[in-house]
Amino acid sequence: MMSWLSSTWLSCLFLLLVFVEVPAEKCIGDSSCAGSTTTNNDQHKPCVGARCPAKTSRTSRSYQHTASSDGFFQPGRGSHQQPSASSRVDISGTTADTWGGAPHLSSNATRDCKGIECKLPLRMRLKSRTRVSCTGEGCPPAEGQQSVVRLSDRAAHFIGEVPEFHYSNAELGGAPLGVQLTCDIKPGENEVPSEDALILQLQLAKGQEKFVESLKSQQKTITELQQKLSEQQNLLVSQQREILEQQRRMYDQMDMIKIQYSILLDTVKQMSFQSLQEDIQQYFEAHLQGLQNQVRNHLQKPYSVHKVDVDAKVIDVGLGIDLPDCGPCESDEFCSLQKTPPQCEKCTLCPAGFFQLSDCNENIDRICQDRDECMDSPNVCGERIKCLNTPGGFRCLGVAEKDAALGLCGDQYFFNKELQECQACSECEEGVVAFPCTADSDTICTTTSDTKLSESCSAMLSMPSAKMANSQIFPGLSLRVKEKIHCDVFSPEDSHVVFKQHGLLWIDLNFAVRHSCRNFLQLSLKHNNSEDGYELSGSRIEQPDGKFFQSTSISAAAEVEPSQTLTVVLKSPNQYCNQSKDLHVYDLNTPLSLFWLSHDTGAVAMTAQMSTAMHYQTNYRPTFRIISVSDPYMVSLSHDGRSIKFTESGVVKFVFQQALYAMGPTCVREGFTLISYINRNGSNSELMQVFKSGVNYRDTSVSGSGAAKVSSGDVISFEVLSPAQCNVRYFGENSGISMLSLIWIPTSISTAITASISTTGLPTGAVKNKFLSFNQDVPHDRIIQLIITGQFAHKYFRFTENGGVSVSFNLKLIHSCNVVKVSLNTRINDQGQPSIVAQQIGGQMPEGSQWTSVSLRSSFDVLNGTMLSVSLDCVRGRINQIAVEKGTNLSILWVSS
Structure with a gap:
């Protein structure tokens, strides 16, 4: 710090020497001038010059400074002193007097000076300051001390106080004395003199300019760095995109490699089989050639044997070796040595997309190449x-x-x-x-030019095996399908049916289950052309406590094409249903049946969906919305959308299924009734009634199926009746639970009848395989006839022509049986025993219900003379009453094959 102060004082001295030009003056006067004698005459003459004594009328602006022990200058503790004349710096004397010799010091200058300070005038030497408690511009000046003047006013103030620094009068020939710089600090602060402050201020101004320039350069550098960073980020994003694109290409290549691997594996298997077959064939051919050579050698020897003809296929030379032989084969067959014994097989036909490498001969099959x-x-x-x-x-x-x-x-x-x-x-x-x-x-x-008009097929259903004890059916289980009799219409493949031909299809499914699942189970028929959540048909089975079996029958109509599939799905609305613990499916006889109709029949299929009822109500007449129809001209909706209208006469097979939610105890006691009406020439008449036991705070489904003849302009509608104090909400979703499906068939190749149960011979009590008696509603039909005489009177229906039959039977009764079993039986004329073609059961009556019902639906082929009957069985209980007038009916549809 001392070195910095010394350099600062040297700078001040340099400025004084350069910019201050002091002319030499003579002391004019008597006794006031040193080293001169005065006369009396000059006694009162004023003394002019730098060596004259100072005037007492002007106070000096010098401050006492002292140096602290640490090298910093601090203000002295004394008060402001009036300097003597000898304390003023004489800058008007000669150079030798000022700088050459010892400076002229007054007697009052008692302290010693050190270093460069000795060369300065007394008024510019550092003097001690007294420490005051208050410092700064805001503090009042001490006693006898003037307040510090601002730097901007310092020069004018100083020149006004010191007359020596005034320019001399030009008239007297005086020269300018220059400017005297003073360094001062504010009282109470440790500051450098004011001259240094000016220099520092200039240096700070220049430093600020340099600092601003440095900031600008740094800002420019930062901008460049930001631009480089942005470019690097863009480059990184592009690299990431390239990496993602490479990953996608890699995944595509992996998929292609997987496909090529599977194809290569299949080719290897095929080539391995072909090479094995060729090796076997070459082995036998070489073996036969060796045997032939041996035979020739034996024949050439002079033995007493007869000459024999050697056959390449059959040879016996007494060596104990029996060669394989297929016998004579047809021209399009070859001898297959892979079977034991060898057999003739048809030559393989090269499938589409393959070409022939070698032809089929008597020993080798045809070889095909992709x-x-x-x-x-x-x-x-x-x-x-x-x-x-x-x-x-x-x-x-x-x-x-x-x-x-x-x-x-x-x-x-x-x-x-x-x-x-x-x-x-x-x-x-x-x-x-x-x-x-x-x-x-x-x-x-x-294969033949004669095209079939109709065909019926049946299949068995079974639950898939539970893979684990905690197997849930919440997502849905696809039931296994097993073909009962070979059918040309479809082929079962594990959990679905694959169709082989174009045409219209009618599907019937009987199902019985005892479950403890919450809410309900839903049984559905799903077509592969269905959208997500859209199914052909569905029914909800309600029985939460699992005490007895609940049965349901669902049907649907659809237009199918080859390679399309049909799946039976069983699912629950929540995951609280375990397949191994909460589900027990009853094993029915032929639960699934399909009735196929060719397009050559001119039949029309239609599917409509019901709209959802927004409010709870009792009686309900649904509004339909057509989902699909193969011929909208023949079958259409009425103007209000509540009924189906037919353009031409024909036979119609229909099914109505409605899902609902009911609340109230009267719902259970009285149940629900589904009525179908036909409007002919403006008058309504009932086609049939179906009863369904009610539920309280539960979901269930009401379903009815039947067949009837219709004329041009006839209209069919439906209505669901419920008790007066039963609140019911009817659903209209697109999952098949609320659907109307029908098939219209021309009367030239079809017919239909309806029959009601006879009041005579009603089975009651412990019923075991009792046949029900019917009354035919239609007086006479040429193809379907009710037998009215003999031992089968009113119990059997006889068919007079070959064809396909679709039957729907509804039974309303009161019973105490553990299981009620309804069966459809067929027999040929009067010979043999009846065989069961379809079966359905019903469990115990729901608690609090007055009536219950069982529905059976099935399709099968009949021949000329086939007879059909319905039988009833009661397991561990009795039949109390069967409803005769309403709720029990039979409908039969026949279509020529």
Whole structure:
């Protein structure tokens, strides 16, 4: 700090020497001038000059300074002193007098000076300051001390006080004395002199400019860094995009590798089998050739044997070796040595998409090779789309199904929706083409020119095995389907049915279950063309406590195409239903039946959905909305949407299913009644009634199915009746639980009758396999006839022509049986015992209910002379009463085959 102060004082001295020009003056006067004699005459002459004594009328602006022990200057503790004349710096004397010799010091200068300070005038030397408690501009000046003057006013103030620094009068020939700089500090503060403050202020101003310039350069550098960072970020984002694109390409390549691996595995298996077959054939041929050589050698030897003809197939040379032999085979057959004993088999026909490598002969089957469409036609998928060869076809990777279905596969190929690839169209070898190959369907071949009009098939259902003890059916279980009799219409594949032909389909399903699931179980028929959540038909089974069996029958109509599927799904609305603990399905006889109708019959299928009732109500007439109809001209809705209108005469098979939620004890006691009406020439009449036991604070379904003849302009409508004090809400969802399905068939190939139960011979008490008696509502029908004489009177219906039959039976009764069993029986004329074709059961009556019901529906084929009957069984209980007038009825539909 002392060095800095010294340099500062040197700077001040340099400024004084350069900028202050002091002329030499002579002391004029008598006794006031040192070293001169005065006369009396000059006694009163004023003394002029720098060596004259100071005037007492002007006070000096010098302050006493003292140096602190640490090298900083601090104000002295004494008060402001009046300096003597000798304390003023004489800057007007000679140079030798001022700087050459010792300075002229007054007697009052008692302290010693050190260093450069000795060369300064007394008034510019540091003097001690007294410490005061208050410092700064806001404090009052001490006694006898003037307040500090601001830096901007310091020069003018100083020049006004010191006359020596005034410019001399020009008239007297005086020269300018220059400017004297003083360094001062504020009282009470440790500051440098004011001259240093000016210099520091200038340096700070320059430093501020440099600092601003540095800030600007740094800001520019920061901007450049930000730009570089933004560029790096953009580069990083682009690199990330490239990485994602590479990952996507890698995934595509992995998928392609998986597909190629599966194809390669299949090819290896096929080639392994072919190579094994070729090795076996070569082995036998070589073995036969060796035997032939041995025979020739033996014949050439001079033994007494007869010459024999050697056959390559059958040879016995007495060596104990029996060669395999198939015997004579047809021209299109070959001898298969893989079976024991060898058998003649048909030569393999190369499937579509394969070509023949070698022809079939008597010992070797035909060998086929897959055609590589991607190699034969490199642009089959386009220039930018990858082509992958598959057995019998090819696949365009990344092509949507809708684009492929529009004809992307090309000529003689169709898009297989199941395999999601293009397959070669099949060729009809022996038969004729029923339906040609299209962009999304294969060729349909028929073996005979006579096309069937109808066909009925049946199948068995079973629950899939529970994989674990805690198996939930909340997502839904697909029931297993097993074909009972071979059918040309469909083929079962594990959990679904695959259709083989185009046409219209009527489906009937009988189901009985005892469960402890909360709320209800829902049984549904799902078509593969259905949208998510959309099903053909569905019914809700309510029985939360699992005390007895609950049964339901559902039906549906649909238009089907080859390769489409049908699935039976059982699901619960929540996950509190365990398959192994809470579910027990009754094993019924042939629960699933399908009635197929060809398009050549001219039949029309329609499906409509009911609208949801927003408020609770009792009696309910639904409003329909058509979902699908194969011919809107023949079947349409009425103007209010509450009924179905028919344009031409025919026979109609219908099913009405309504899901509802009921509240009130009277719902259980009186139940619900579904009535179907037919309006003919403006007058309404009932077609049938179906009863359903009621529920309280539960979900359930009401369902009714029947068949009737209709005329041109007839209208069919439906109504659900419920007790007066029963609040019911009716649902109209798109899940099949509230649907109307029907098939209209021309009367030229079909007929239908309805029958009511007879009051005579009603079975009561402990009923075991008792046949029910009926009265035919229609007086006479040519094809379906009720037998009225003999031992089968009023119990059997006889069919006079071959065809398909769809039967619907509804029974309303009161009983105490553990299980009530209803069966459909058929027999041929009077011979043999009746056989059961369909069966349905009903459990115990719900507690508090007056009536209960059982419904049975089924379809099957009949021959000329087939007889049909309905039997009733009661297990551990008795039949108390059967409703005769309302709630019990039978309807039969017949269609020519």
